[in-house]
Amino acid sequence: MTFLALDVGNTRLKWAMYESPQLGARVLAHGAQFLENIETLAEGDWAALPVPHRMLGCVVAGDAVKRRVEEQMELWDTTPQWVVSGNAEAGLTNGYDHPARLGSDRWIAMIGALQHLRASGRHKPCVVVMVGTAVTVEAIDASGRFLGGIILPGHGIMLRALESGTAGLHVPTGEVRDFPTNTSDALTSGGTFAIAGAVQRMVENLKRHTGEEPVVFMTGGAGWKMAPSMSVHCELVESLIFDGLLEIASRRFG
Ligand SMILES: Nc1ncnc2c1ncn2[C@@H]1O[C@H](COP(=O)(O)OP(=O)(O)O)[C@@H](O)[C@H]1O
Ligand SMILES: CC(C)(COP(=O)(O)O)[C@@H](O)C(=O)NCCC(=O)O
Ligand SMILES: [K+]
Numbered sequence: 001m002t003f004l005a006l007d008v009g010n011t012r013l014k015w016a017m018y019e020s021p022q023l024g025a026r027v028l029a030h031g032a033q034f035l036e037n038i039e040t041l042a043e044g045d046w047a048a049l050p051v052p053h054r055m056l057g058c059v060v061a062g063d064a065v066k067r068r069v070e071e072q073m074e075l076w077d078t079t080p081q082w083v084v085s086g087n088a089e090a091g092l093t094n095g096y097d098h099p100a101r102l103g104s105d106r107w108i109a110m111i112g113a114l115q116h117l118r119a120s121g122r123h124k125p126c127v128v129v130m131v132g133t134a135v136t137v138e139a140i141d142a143s144g145r146f147l148g149g150i151i152l153p154g155h156g157i158m159l160r161a162l163e164s165g166t167a168g169l170h171v172p173t174g175e176v177r178d179f180p181t182n183t184s185d186a187l188t189s190g191g192t193f194a195i196a197g198a199v200q201r202m203v204e205n206l207k208r209h210t211g212e213e214p215v216v217f218m219t220g221g222a223g224w225k226m227a228p229s230m231s232v233h234c235e236l237v238e239s240l241i242f243d244g245l246l247e248i249a250s251r252r253f254g
Helices: 035-040 063-073 104-119 155-165 183-210 223-229 240-253
Strands: 003-008 012-018 027-034 054-059 092-094 126-131 134-140 145-153 215-219
Touching: 003 063, 003 240, 012 035, 012 240, 027 035, 035 063, 054 063, 054 104, 054 240, 092 104, 104 126, 104 134, 104 145, 104 215, 104 240, 126 183, 126 223, 134 183, 145 155, 145 183, 155 183, 183 215, 183 223, 215 223, 215 240
Parallel strands: 003 054, 092 145, 126 215
Antiparallel strands: 003 012, 012 027, 126 134, 134 145
């Protein structure tokens, strides 16, 4: 039973086709497209794929984008199914004031993180960092309760905000330096340390709250760029959202 997993963020659509809707299933093909190129999928990347028997995805890029993705899926007669954040799923409970308003990508990434914790036999609090268009940093206690999380601008948005709000900050990308001595390095390091510092703060918050050192998972398109600059130990798991989707799919379709 082939299974298509979709993760539609504010910058890119990521997809992966699996042999079955189960954890550890073999990946048959995967890819990513910028949102402006969604219309190429049916006649491009997806044209030669086997028909997916089931599909599960998340979309945080709005209804118009969701409709454009569903149009491409008309290539098959597979019913699109989109995850909505709920009160509880796959061992995770939702502490958000309005559970359904939590971004479904955040909900699914946390389910993926819990799956990784369980698979390695760890019963600990954890922090889930997602570095995409925006950056999110979530706190989960050892019982699997999502306590809350923060949202901050991603690197690109931070730089564009600075560029558009000032006269003197139109410079090329720089390097991350402890003590930047030019504008490019000052901006690049500023954005990087803002994210790394926010993660460190959330780790401290969760450690204080639970009395235990949390495990930190990091994912998202720009996760690999942040990894060398983190001040707390992080496990980089590129597939966190797909692992969460597989976990949910195995419970729904398994
Ligand atoms: N090969 C890449 N293509 C696109 N974005 C990339 C790439 N590598 C890193 N990035 C960075 O990752 C961010 C997008 O990550 P992604 O996880 O796709 O975001 P989203 O889920 O919000 O669509 C971009 O802001 C960009 O800075
Ligand atoms: C925080 C987000 C913008 C992250 O989006 P992304 O960077 O993955 O494109 C998205 O999860 C979202 O729109 N959330 C809804 C609001 C909330 O989670 O509180
Ligand atoms: K995302």
